[in-house]
Amino acid sequence: MQVTETLNDGLKRGYAITVTAGELDAKVNEKLEEAQPTIEMKGFRKGKVPMALLKKQFGQRLMGEAMQESIDGAMSKHFEDSGDRPAMQPKVEMTNEDWKEGDDVEVALSYEALPDVPELDFSDIEIERMVVKADDTSLDEALANLAETAQxxxxxxxxxxxxxxxxxxxxxxxxxxxxxxxxxxxxxxxxxxxxxxxxxxxxxxxxxxxxxxxxxxxxxxxxxxxxxxxxxxxxxxxxxxxxxxxxxAAEINDELAKQFGAEDLVSLKAQISERLEAEYQGAARAVSKRKLLDVLDEKVSFELPPSLVDAEAGQIAHQLWHEENPEVEGHDHPEIEATDEHKELAERRVKLGLFLADVGQKAKVEVSDAEMTQAVMNQARQYPGQERQFFEFVQNNPQMQQQLRAPLFEDKVVDHIFEGAKVTEKEVSKEDLQKAVEEMEAEDEA
The missing domain is CATH 3.10.50.40 (Chitinase A; domain 3)
Incomplete structure (x- = not known):
């Protein structure tokens, strides 16, 4: 078997793979020898059918399997030896289309390799994290809203x-x-x-x-x-x-507290305060995460696989088109061209995605089964009465599992980076945090 490089331009790779006729014949014979003890044929005892007869009967069918296994094996060995990781599914084409039994098999392999991702000293990153305490005004508003619902x-x-x-x-x-x-x-x-x-x-x-x-x-x-x-x-x-x-509206007293499962009004206030601060913390983390991603986008630079960028840009353009045309539910619509703005956003997403994946791999970040189960449960709550069906759907759908796992993995990698970065906390008002969230959302819509 021969593997010859035909293209090495940036991240683009091309190789010519030749599997000799002798190698294919040897693999076919190997398969026949494995199967011979179990084969029965009229006129012969089980396991005693001559190899020549087996080859005449089954050789042509096994030749296709031998070709596929040989090519797959050559590709696997190439990626193992070269260390390349294809950005997308490699393109494999048989170049001698007039092949006949007894000929060598010639295949062209082409792909874009994932780039080497540079390492970054996280201690050079400085991030400010907003901290908001639940004040009396917010607590009173929340209590009033509860009283309104219990009217x-x-x-x-x-x-x-x-x-x-x-x-x-x-x-x-x-x-x-x-x-x-x-x-x-x-x-x-x-x-x-x-x-x-x-x-x-x-x-x-x-x-x-x-x-x-x-x-x-x-x-x-x-x-x-x-x-x-x-x-x-x-x-x-x-x-x-x-x-x-x-x-x-219901009166704000111990009776109201009991309607919402608390022992008394003091306990209810404590629960509300804890919930409010958890909400503030979640919003503040989202703002800090955006700041971190902006810093990473500025600090990290490496060549990006064009195929990944083009695919991401197309997906962004398609999603935005459907948001602007909500009446079109299916995909029976004109072809949507990605703009320069779409490609710019795609480059950021691909770069950050590859960087975070590399950091997570090196730091051995993993999403546990318990974390995945919790994520599925959270998603299943959106389908009341159909939770079991949703669980089964996720269990039998690897793509859906990946959609749920990806954000969990990303958040764990972000937390890993936060641990190494210089993070300072600054106490701010609820209004300041809300303004920061609105500015972040406005950037997303722009």
Whole structure:
């Protein structure tokens, strides 16, 4: 077997691989010898079929396997000996297309090699990390929001008209063509106006009614309503308003705390304070991570594989096009050309991705099974009632596993770099942190 270099230009590599006819024949014979003891053929005892007959019967089929294994073996040995790592799937082409049995096999191998990534002294990196404490104002706002979600309703003055956001206690009978239909009747039903819990048009027609008033609510069920016999049908609901109640926020006391699983108000405040500071810490880390990536982008420079940059630029352009055209759900659309801005962003992403991957590999950073399980659980919560199916989907989908593993790995590598960098903490206000987050998000959208 011969491997001859044909191209060495930057990261581009080309090689001519020749597998001799003798090597192929030897591999075919080796396969036949392995299989001979198990082969049965009419007129011969098991394992006693002559090699010549086996070769005539199975040789042609085994020749294809021998070719593939020989070429794969040559490629593996080449990458092992050269230390090259292909940026993308190598291109392999058979160059003697008129090949016939007895000829050598000639193959052209081409790829872009991943570059050597320079090492960086992390102690030269200085990063400022924002620290925000949960102050009394933020705590009071959070408590007020909780009280709002735990709101009660109290009766309005006699003669008050129902407003959007009020709760009305009603009796109703739904009729189609003058006859009550199944599931359209209820008594003492508490309905919050504006909650959109009834079909469109129902709640709006109750605004302005008073206790004791009646109204025939006329409307049509949606065309896609789940009950086929009512879908798109015009109906009338005879409604009687029995009570009009105004929303009232719950009092901030121990009883409110118990509604949210705390022993008392002091415990609830402690929980809220801890949650707020965890949120601030997460936002501050995102800002610090962006600053770190900006520093790395400036400090690190090496040649990038054009194929990776072009693929990333195309993906960025495609994603942004769909964000600008949300009505197009599939991929039946004109070809999308990557712009210079897309390529510039792609170069940053590819460079930082390769650098972080190299740092992680050298530092032996790994994502544990427990961390992956937690990530899958977090993602599964987005599909209530279908968690099991999501777990099975991830388990049988290596690409999805990689999508979940990649950000975990990146964050662990970033933490490793933070450990070696000079990180100083600066206490700031919630508003300062929010401004920094908004500036970061604005850069992402630009």
């Amino acid at each position: 009660n309703f109290e009766a309005r003055k006699k003669g008050s008209k129902a407003k959007d956001g009020d709760q009305v206690v009603i009796d109703f009978v739904g009729k189609k063509d003058g006859e009550p239909f199944e599931g359209g009747t209820a008594e003492d039903y508490p309905l919050v106006l504006g909650s959109n819990s009834f079909i469109p048009g129902f709640e709006e027609q109750l605004i302005g009614l008073k206790t004791g008033e009646e109204k025939a609510v006329e409307l049509s069920f949606p065309e896609d309503y789940q009950a086929a016999d009512l879908a798109g049908q015009a109906v009338v609901f005879d409604v009687t308003v029995k009570e009009v109640k105004a929303p009232k």
